[in-house]
Amino acid sequence: MYPIWEVPNLSAGLILGIMSTFHILPSHLSVSSMWFNVYMETKAYRENKPELMEFVKKYTLLLLIFAYVFGSLSGVGIWYAATVTNPRGISGLIHNYVWGWATEWVFFIIEVVGIFVYYYTLNKIDRKTHLKIGWIFVIASWITMVVITGILAFMLTPGKWVETGNFFDGFFNKTYWPQLFMRTSLMFCIGAVYAIIAASRLKDDGTRRLAVRTASRWGVLGLVAGSIISLWYFKMLPDNSHTILEMVVPKGLKNGMIISVGIMMIYFMYAHIRPLTIKTVPAIIAVVILFVGIWSAERTREILRKPYVISSYMYSNQIISSDVKAKGVKADAAIINEKGILKVIPFVPEGLREVNESNLLHAGKIIALIECSQCHVLEDKGLRPLPQMAKKMGFKDIESAEGFLDALTGFPYMPPFHGTSLEKKALAAYLVSLSK
Ligand code: HEC
Incomplete structure (x- = not known):
């Protein structure tokens, strides 16, 4: 990566x-x-x-x-x-x-x-x-x-x-x-x-x-x-x-x-x-x-x-979706879900590899940058702005945003969420902060 x-x-x-x-x-x-x-x-x-x-x-x-x-x-x-x-x-x-x-x-x-x-x-x-x-x-x-x-x-x-x-x-x-x-x-x-x-x-x-x-x-x-x-x-x-x-x-x-x-x-x-x-x-x-x-x-x-x-x-976010055995290529889901996206990506700012209560929002934003920014800018204007998308969904609390991230597996146009449950919580918290 x-x-x-x-x-x-x-x-x-x-x-x-x-x-x-x-x-x-x-x-x-x-x-x-x-x-x-x-x-x-x-x-x-x-x-x-x-x-x-x-x-x-x-x-x-x-x-x-x-x-x-x-x-x-x-x-x-x-x-x-x-x-x-x-x-x-x-x-x-x-x-x-x-x-x-x-x-x-x-x-x-x-x-x-x-x-x-x-x-x-x-x-x-x-x-x-x-x-x-x-x-x-x-x-x-x-x-x-x-x-x-x-x-x-x-x-x-x-x-x-x-x-x-x-x-x-x-x-x-x-x-x-x-x-x-x-x-x-x-x-x-x-x-x-x-x-x-x-x-x-x-x-x-x-x-x-x-x-x-x-x-x-x-x-x-x-x-x-x-x-x-x-x-x-x-x-x-x-x-x-x-x-x-x-x-x-x-x-x-x-x-x-x-x-x-x-x-x-x-x-x-x-x-x-x-x-x-x-x-x-x-x-x-x-x-x-x-x-x-x-x-x-x-x-x-x-x-x-x-x-x-x-x-x-x-x-689109560069995560490999399926094994291509003939080429010796393995899907990324297992390793990312086990270790965490912030652990496997080399280019993550200091102090953000481990998610905790104090860095929740910041870690969430970095995850959005890694997994979502190919199709959504994080600002208010531009290509499918994430804040507008979050407002459209009207996420009220972290649980509802987590529910949305779980449901991504069923979307025809978005990749599923990859990461640990703590990372999902961080991204969900970030989405909630955007929808306010
Ligand atoms: C491959 C491109 C792609 C990626 C990557 C992607 N999205 Fe999307 N997303 C879309 C498209 C396309 C739409 C539909 C936008 C529209 O209706 O104009 C969308 C819509 C949404 C919506 C509004 C709900 C809806 O279905 O209209 C939310 C919220 C959202 N995305 C969040 C995310 C989050 C969070 C991530 C990262 C985990 C992400 N997206 C990654 C393409 C993507």
Whole structure:
């Protein structure tokens, strides 16, 4: 176990969420844009429209700067943030999927080199070779998505891995294929939004019209296919996730997804009908709407996993929920309930390892920090504030709060309480103090 990264009024999880949502914009752009470029480049050669290469150049430069500067920064940022937010979760993933990431990085390096080679050889080498470079980029970048989606889907539905500990049993799990095809479709919508920005900078009206129209068609197709495939994804979700979707996922997130898809659809259709009226600023505003949709979808995906960070294996608060015999991993409940959470966690302030009458409230707060703060900030405002939750329950005395903690085993969205009976009393006393 590691120290807790406490972010008052916000929560570490939300910082990670903001960073990951932002990262989708450059990463999915990178995976989709070259398909569009290769298509436009082929069209330019076949139909003898060299002016289209002007678009390809602008779009590639946008990709190079936006995706590879901000994408790299936010990508590395995710590693840092995830490592301090949930070190044990990341450790669990690395111990299973280090070769997955190694594979991804090989293809990522091809992408990074590929984008520079593609951009700087544009119009300088023979057409066939240049197109080949584009295709190599297309395939390498899509493989990065193929690999990362496996690890992301594993966290929600690890499948037979829990028994076998096998890399591929966890990787090709039941939400893998729908999630891969959903991301593959939606990335074309993300790519199209940026293509329209690049096209809006073109001087020649004819080229601009053609580029905006083509991009908006790709956008609509990606959006429609992605929406249909999302139904398949929801169908494959485990029962608990369906319960969570109904009970816990806020209305705001559900509306965020639907409204953003609706607005994007109208935007693409409008762009198709009146391509020349789309100027750069509105085209950039479309990215903001896209961000709202991605935020809602990614937050929902994270919430669907509750109460786990890796389903059937590790709770959000890093306590291991079940034995994974094939990996030699043992559940934590027995040892924590026997010795106490304040004893087994190395990073506990002096004088709090033993609970007594004089440190009851303080010990209770530390336990809340260790076991509850991943989903509840301890302040009055922020992510599901614990004081508000306690007031909602209206705990009158320690016994009723202890009763609530005992009942946590039956909650679909919260992990059970772990600790000795004295520690339970301390946390209960803290909850009572909050509800006053
Ligand atoms: C995995 C995330 C997670 C963890 C960890 C977690 N909770 Fe919750 N908790 C939730 C969610 C989600 C809700 C529902 C909030 C809502 O309705 O908006 C909730 C609601 C509550 C409520 C209000 C009752 C209810 O069901 O709506 C209380 C009280 C509460 N939590 C206390 C705790 C305590 C104490 C801990 C630590 C022992 C804890 N929670 C740990 C996710 C979590």
